[in-house]
Amino acid sequence: MSAEICELPAHEIVARLRTGDLTAEVVLEATLARIEAVEGGGGALNGDPNGANGIHAYITLAEERARAQARAVDRALEAGDNPGLLAGVPVAVKDIFCVSGIASTAGSKILANFVSPYTATPVVRLEAAGALTIGKANLDEFTYGSSNESSAFLPTPRNPWSAGHVPGGSSGGSAAAVAAGEAALSLGTDTSGSIRQPAAFCGIVGMKPTYGRVSRYGMIAFASSLDCPGPMARNVKDAGLMLLAMAGADAFDATAAKVPVEDYLDQIEGGVRGMRIGLSPDFSRLRYPDADTGELREQVLQPEIEKALLESAERLAEQGAEIVEGVDLPAVQYGIPAYFVISRVEAASNLHRYDGVKYGYRSEGEAADLFELYRKSRGQGFGSQPKLRILMGMYVSGEQYEKRYYERALRVRTLIRRDFERAFERVDAMLAPTTPTTAFEIGGIYGDSVAMQYADLLTVPANHAGIPAISIPTGLDDSGLPIGMQLMGPDFTERRLLRMGRALEQLQESRPPLVQERVGA
Numbered sequence: 001m002s003a004e005i006c007e008l009p010a011h012e013i014v015a016r017l018r019t020g021d022l023t024a025e026v027v028l029e030a031t032l033a034r035i036e037a038v039e040g041g042g043g044a045l046n047g048d049p050n051g052a053n054g055i056h057a058y059i060t061l062a063e064e065r066a067r068a069q070a071r072a073v074d075r076a077l078e079a080g081d082n083p084g085l086l087a088g089v090p091v092a093v094k095d096i097f098c099v100s101g102i103a104s105t106a107g108s109k110i111l112a113n114f115v116s117p118y119t120a121t122p123v124v125r126l127e128a129a130g131a132l133t134i135g136k137a138n139l140d141e142f143t144y145g146s147s148n149e150s151s152a153f154l155p156t157p158r159n160p161w162s163a164g165h166v167p168g169g170s171s172g173g174s175a176a177a178v179a180a181g182e183a184a185l186s187l188g189t190d191t192s193g194s195i196r197q198p199a200a201f202c203g204i205v206g207m208k209p210t211y212g213r214v215s216r217y218g219m220i221a222f223a224s225s226l227d228c229p230g231p232m233a234r235n236v237k238d239a240g241l242m243l244l245a246m247a248g249a250d251a252f253d254a255t256a257a258k259v260p261v262e263d264y265l266d267q268i269e270g271g272v273r274g275m276r277i278g279l280s281p282d283f284s285r286l287r288y289p290d291a292d293t294g295e296l297r298e299q300v301l302q303p304e305i306e307k308a309l310l311e312s313a314e315r316l317a318e319q320g321a322e323i324v325e326g327v328d329l330p331a332v333q334y335g336i337p338a339y340f341v342i343s344r345v346e347a348a349s350n351l352h353r354y355d356g357v358k359y360g361y362r363s364e365g366e367a368a369d370l371f372e373l374y375r376k377s378r379g380q381g382f383g384s385q386p387k388l389r390i391l392m393g394m395y396v397s398g399e400q401y402e403k404r405y406y407e408r409a410l411r412v413r414t415l416i417r418r419d420f421e422r423a424f425e426r427v428d429a430m431l432a433p434t435t436p437t438t439a440f441e442i443g444g445i446y447g448d449s450v451a452m453q454y455a456d457l458l459t460v461p462a463n464h465a466g467i468p469a470i471s472i473p474t475g476l477d478d479s480g481l482p483i484g485m486q487l488m489g490p491d492f493t494e495r496r497l498l499r500m501g502r503a504l505e506q507l508q509e510s511r512p513p514l515v516q517e518r519v520g521a
Contacts, residue, residue, distance in 0.1 A: 005031075006030055006034040007511075009235050009238050010089045011237050013184060014086065014087050014130075018077070023070075023088070024069075024088030024130075025067070028070045028088075032134075034180070035135075037518045037519050038518045039054050039182065040053055040055060040056060041155070042138070043058070043059045043153030043155060043156065044153055044154065047153065048154060049154045049155055049156075052155075054514075054518075055177070056155045056176075057137055057157050057180065058136065058137055058177065059103070059107070059138050059153045060095070061134065062133050065099075066134050069130075069131075069132045070088065070132055073132075074088075085129040085130065085241060086129040087129075087130030090131075090183045091131040091134060092136075092174055092178070093187045094136070094173070095137060096139060096142075097123055097220070097229075098116035099119050099133060099136065101115065101116075103136070104116040106143070106220045107142065107150070107151040107153055108382065109380070109381050110354050110382055114360050116218075118218065120215075121216075121217040122187055122214055122229045123218070126245055126246060128245075129245040137174040138156060139173055141385050142222060143194055144170065144385035145385060146168065146456055147442075147455075148166060148170065148198070149166060149169070149442065150383060150446075157172045157173045158176065158514065159176065159439050160514045160515055161179070161202065161476075161480060161512045162439070162481060165201075165440065165442060166201065166440060167179075168198030168202065170189070171188030171189060171190075171194050174186035174188040174198070178232050178234055179203055179512055179515075180512060180514065181511075184233070184234070185233050185238060186233075187229060187230075187231070187242075188206065188230060188231075189222075189228065190459075191228070192226065192343065192459060193460055195230045195232060196486055197459055198232075200434035200435045200482065200484025200486075201438065202439075203473045204233065205232070205236055205470065205473065205501070206231075206484075207231050207239050207498075208459075209468050210491045211226075211463075211466035212255050212257035213492065213494065217252040217256075221346075222346070223346040225342070231243050236268065236470075236501040236502045239470070244265065247494075264494060268495075271319055271320065271503055274320060274322070275320075275429070275500065276426065276428050276429075277427060277429050278323075278324045278423060278431065279309075279323060279325045279430075279431055280329045280423070280430060281326065282329040283432035284300070284309075286298065286299045286300070286457060288454055299436075305436070305438070305483055308433070308475055312485045321503075323431075327423050327430065329416075329461070331416045331418075331419045334415075334416070337409070338409040338464065339456070341405050342409050342410065342413065344389050344393035344396060345397045351386055354377075356376070361380070361381035388449065413464045417465045417466065419465075420465045420467060428496065429487050429497060430488045430489075431486075434458060434471040434485060434486040436454075436455070439482075440455075459486070461488075466491065467489060467491055470497045471485070472504050487500050
């Protein structure tokens with residue numbers, strides 16, 4: 001019974017709680033038992049990089065907080081009160097969100113001892129809806145990465161479908177936890193694809209909402225003009241339910257949109273008949289820089305992903321959608337170079353607050369003056385990825401280079417936005433692969449900043465444009481690794497994308513091998 005509970009969709013957990021078939025405490029204990037069975041030990045500073053054979057999705061578990069929340073949900077049900085949209089649903093929170101009374105590390109040594117005095121708005125809203133905060137999920141340090149290998153908390157997460165492969169990043173722990181049944185839902189962030197890419201790698205649903213649809217208050221910033229909190233789930237309906245609980249204006253966040261929140265579930269079974277869905281050759285002609293010459297070279301999609309794209313288009317056409325081919329998006333090929341510049345400038349600015357004085361890690365050695373304290377604290381507290389971003393961000397924003405790099409990158413971002421605006425005059429949404437390949441091997445490209453960044457080649461255009469996008473699992477490749485397809489739409493069309501995603505999704509019946517190995521049939 002415990003294993004079965006961990007496979008239940010979030011919306012079914014809520015339904016069973018309301019009918020009295022389950023209690024929140026029973027759901028919680030089943031989830032904690034699953035974590036004990038498959039986790040193999042969470043990430044820790046100075047931990048074993050190899051670790052035991054397990055998922056390693058979490059940095060911190062919040063068992064007592066979750067138990068208190070479960071008791072509150074059960075009391076509300078007993079009293080006949082409404083316990084909320086997500087009553088009794090276990091949720092993993094990416095450790096880039098502040099949660100009061102719990103360590104909020106951003107996967108970095110420099111924040112390893114930081115216990116937040118307040119809770120991020122998305123988490124506040126999830127908990128108000130009855131969700132149980134099960135723990136803080138591991139991530140790339142400060143969300144800087146596409147594989148979850150840069151975290152200071154070791155061992156880093158494994159892909160539940162293959163222990164030798166990455167779960168993706170930066171929301172890799174969040175994706176792995178959901179795929180392995182260690183949480184029904186997870187809260188992630190998407191700056192260049194960090195929800196959608198790990199969702200594709202781990203065979204789950206991941207949604208990047210419209211920029212500003214979900215408040216960023218309490219989220220430790222990477223690139224403030226690109227960061228988007230969003231839901232990760234095992235099916236489209238659960239993603240819509242989670243988004244419904246989080247979305248909306250926030251007095252604490254001036255960038256949170258005041259556009260009214262739609263009911264994301266009322267049309268989710270409406271199908272796609274009459275909808276126009278576009279395919280672009282610019283999401284199949286992939287241009288990567290040659291490592292030796294720097295020249296852009298064209299590569300093709302992994303064959304199984306190309307096949308899955310065509311099958312997905314056919315599946316939607318069979319349900320009545322009109323597939324529009326040849327939709328040009330010429331500027332998207334420059335998405336990664338523009339992202340390199342914009343994100344580094346914003347990251348360098350955001351990282352200035354970590355100085356060893358106000359909070360977080362402080363060097364224990366003697367310092368001759370304040371500047372030496374800064375240098376030692378930052379040098380010892382930051383890993384290689386934050387340091388690289390600080391150096392590059394300061395370089396390209398320097399007075400002599402700002403016009404050559406930063407201002408040009410901002411113009412490219414505008415061009416990408418305009419391409420999508422023109423495309424959406426012809427179609428209701430765009431369909432494309434989420435990633436050029438399935439999950440790569442641990443250590444396969446880590447350390448190669450350019451190759452790692454190009455793992456987000458297909459996802460970053462939506463971040464530049466600020467539009468919503470959702471990744472849907474669409475089967476496995478020949479090696480048994482998940483494949484994801486993404487749908488992208490105009491601003492604030494999350495309800496339509498969820499409806500399309502529901503028509504596209506093919507629910508995965510088999511458990512990931514790492515879970516099967518630990519919990520059996």
